[in-house]
Amino acid sequence: MIARTSDIEKAAGVLRAGGLVALPTETVYGLGADAEDPAAVSRIFQVKGRPPSHPLIVHLGDAQMLDEWVEDVPPTARLLAERFWPGPLTLVLRRGRRVPLEATGGLETVAVRVPDHPVALALLAAFGGGVTAPSANRFGAVSPTTADHVRMELGDAVDFVLDGGPCAVGVESTIVDVTGDTPSILRPGGITREALEEVLRHPLAVPSSSSVRVPGQHPSHYAPRARVVLVEPEGLVSEAQRMREAGHRVGLVLPPASPDAAVPAHAVVRVPGSMTDYARGLYGFLRELDQQGCDVIVASVPAEEGLGLAIANRLRRAAGPRPTG
Ligand code: AMP
Numbered sequence: 354m355i356a357r358t359s360d361i362e363k364a365a366g367v368l369r370a371g372g373l374v375a376l377p378t379e380t381v382y383g384l385g386a387d388a389e390d391p392a393a394v395s396r397i398f399q400v401k402g403r404p405p406s407h408p409l410i411v412h413l414g415d416a417q418m419l420d421e422w423v424e425d426v427p428p429t430a431r432l433l434a435e436r437f438w439p440g441p442l443t444l445v446l447r448r449g450r451r452v453p454l455e456a457t458g459g460l461e462t463v464a465v466r467v468p469d470h471p472v473a474l475a476l477l478a479a480f481g482g483g484v485t486a487p488s489a490n491r492f493g494a495v496s497p498t499t500a501d502h503v504r505m506e507l508g509d510a511v512d513f514v515l516d517g518g519p520c521a522v523g524v525e526s527t528i529v530d531v532t533g534d535t536p537s538i539l540r541p542g543g544i545t546r547e548a549l550e551e552v553l554r555h556p557l558a559v560p561s562s563s564s565v566r567v568p569g570q571h572p573s574h575y576a577p578r579a580r581v582v583l584v585e586p587e588g589l590v591s592e593a594q595r596m597r598e599a600g601h602r603v604g605l606v607l608p609p610a611s612p613d614a615a616v617p618a619h620a621v622v623r624v625p626g627s628m629t630d631y632a633r634g635l636y637g638f639l640r641e642l643d644q645q646g647c648d649v650i651v652a653s654v655p656a657e658e659g660l661g662l663a664i665a666n667r668l669r670r671a672a673g674p675r676p677t678g
């Protein structure tokens with residue numbers, strides 16, 4: 354199942370030939386292309402159905418490559434890279450000449466990170482260049498955390514799928530903009546705000562969902578097919594009941610400590626007590642409830658601290674307004 358050396362070489366060949374490779378990272382599976390090949394990068398947008406103005410993350414094999422890919426690396430970026438790479442932290446910096454505008458959605462900044470996954474790192478080493486990779490799902494949908502999710506969702510549209518097993522982190526990277534005077538979090542993710550603040554030694558603002566212009570922050574992203582309804586934990590069971598009486602097939606997401614009473618739902622997921630396990634399982638159980646035919650998922654958000662901040666962010670986006678028509 355897990356990629357072998359021959360698979361890595363094959364995948365590197367596909368990238369060199371301008372193809373698309375789905376690759377495992379510690380966060381979610383990515384849909385990768387040679388970052389320096391504008392045609393290959395454009396294909397990513399086609400396959401995902403993602404608007405071309407929405408920038409991608411460039412994945413690098415190690416932090417030493419930073420200066421080749423970005424201009425003017427500030428000391429703060431070096432500090433964060435040294436502390437958190439390889440790992441689920443993406444830094445937004447000034448675009449270097451190697452990065453085509455196709456990869457940045459036309460922006461003069463570029464998002465870069467070094468992923469912490471042995472298969473991703475082996476591919477990046479074999480390939481030698483940068484790999485642009487958004488999550489390997491259709492635009493707006495739930496991100497894949499296993500190779501099977503990728504195959505189910507993208508099928509033949511991807512030239513090669515590298516299997517690296519289930520993703521350990523399970524939610525996307527934290528994106529930090531380090532182009533300004535003070536760093537700011539553009540998207541909460543696998544590296545917690547608290548861990549960043551400890552290194553930076555100052556508090557970081559987390560954007561409200563309305564003020565941010567990155568696609569991961571738009572209404573209805575990371576969304577299952579089922580409509581997601583968020584309520585306070587005390588209201589979970591009554592909301593599920595109400596939805597069921599209204600004729601819906603309800604998936605209910607229960608907090609770890611909730612009592613085992615009979616619940617008015619077609620499918621019930623009890624979230625794990627540890628936030629690490631919750632993040633790891635989040636997208637899998639949203640998919641699972643879709644597969645069980647639920648058309649409504651009733652859930653509540655966890656406390657917004659540690660990984661709970663990223664989990665709450667994804668649930669709120671999943672519950673965001675859907676495009677109509
Ligand atoms: P994805 O990999 O599809 O989960 O999304 C990549 C995320 O990185 C998106 O939210 C992008 O908007 C964000 N991103 C990539 N490049 C930039 C950039 N130059 N400035 C701000 N955000 C970026």
Ligand code: MG
Nearest residue numbers: 487488496569
């Ligand atoms: Mg995505």
